[in-house]
Amino acid sequence: MANTDTALEHHVHEHDHQGDAWSGAQSPFKVSYGKIMMWYFLLSDAFTFAGFLITYGALRFSSPTWPVPDFVFATDPFGISNFFGKAPLIFVTFMSFLLIISSVTMVRAVQEGHRENKNGVLIWMILTIFGGLGFLSCQAWEWTNLISKENMSLTRNTFGTHTADGYYLDHDGKKSAETFREGESYLIHRHAAGGHGAEHGEAGHGAAHEYKAGDHAGYMMDEKGFVHRKYVYAEGPLKGKTQTEQFGPAAFGALFFFITGFHGFHVFSGVLFLLIIALNVASGVYVARKNGYEMVEKIGLYWHFVDLVWVFVFLVFYLL
């Protein structure tokens, strides 16, 4: 009797697969449920990121000035840019390359999966994980530099921008040889007790002089130890009037930390999932499933998406 039962069930299943489109047994897009849901998750995530980046654009358009990215992001560890003279953006370009390379190794892992080559999948996935970890380390350095050296925070943007050509005053309020051009950014350094802030450009400024709190002829030191230098515009409606450096639009710091943080968190969770799936690959779970390592394909989709988002974060924050 048992035999006939299974035969009957088998017959019913066949029927579902072939004819009846309403039974839900067929996939109209000819992909598995898991893959299609990954695509739609990525679509929704793309809208989240687009919302963030469009907010950045709207706030940038609404501000009279905005920090120049190739000045803000001109820093790098180990004095790399000294090799090339001046090389703004070189560090973040390196970060982009890291993510592109890890995306490529991910493609290779998926390809090896289609061939059911367990060791191949494992090796390429491990390389991908290293790429992701490398990117995260670079980001950690960038954040540390911005927070602890350049004193950027969610509500304070130490990078301001000049709206006309002009020149700086020295400590005693006399005209100095240091000039600037319209649209150039400056960094407001902090000279708190024992602190020094000449790491970021502007050579010859800061190290020798003892700054005192209060408003002086050449600078103004606020209660938190930030030294706002004074300058004179050589043209424009404010020509000839002494100005004091102001903090830049506060939204810049918040946008930077939220958007790159949100992306970095995607990379971080991507690395975790890659690790879990790599462990499953190693243990042979997917050999038993015999579906061409579909799980690797799904995490691959996610990983490429993280790279894709970086293309636009890179565009909006660093290139434009």
Place this chain on the structure above:
Amino acid sequence: MSHLSYEESKKRVRYGLVLLAVVTGIEVLISLFGKGHMISSVHGNIFVLATCGLLIAGLSLYKAYFIVYEFMHMKYEVKGLAMSVILPMLLLVWAIIAFFQEGNAWKYRRDDIKKRDALPAAPAQESSLLPPHTYQMEWKG
């Protein structure tokens, strides 16, 4: 699933790596050129800056297309799937136009307020409203 042979698809991946790296490099160079890092007379030229910005945005969109169609294999999926993912993204075109316009309006208003704040205080004006007691209901119990 890809319709290419294993060797062909490996070659395709190498091509993708070189393409993405080269396009990224070109983007950075265009960006630095537009900001006047290469030829200093370009500095502050809005027209050059805008042209470079559009070029870089175009190249980024091309990179996005390549990643989705090659690396994420959208090329080999059914057209309906591709469209169900890509067509909703067109809403963003509207969002970009609308919100950038909005940002510009905020800037205009902020400038306007600053300008008015700078004006010397005008003498107190007669209110165009009726005297306050006009609006008070008289309650006669």
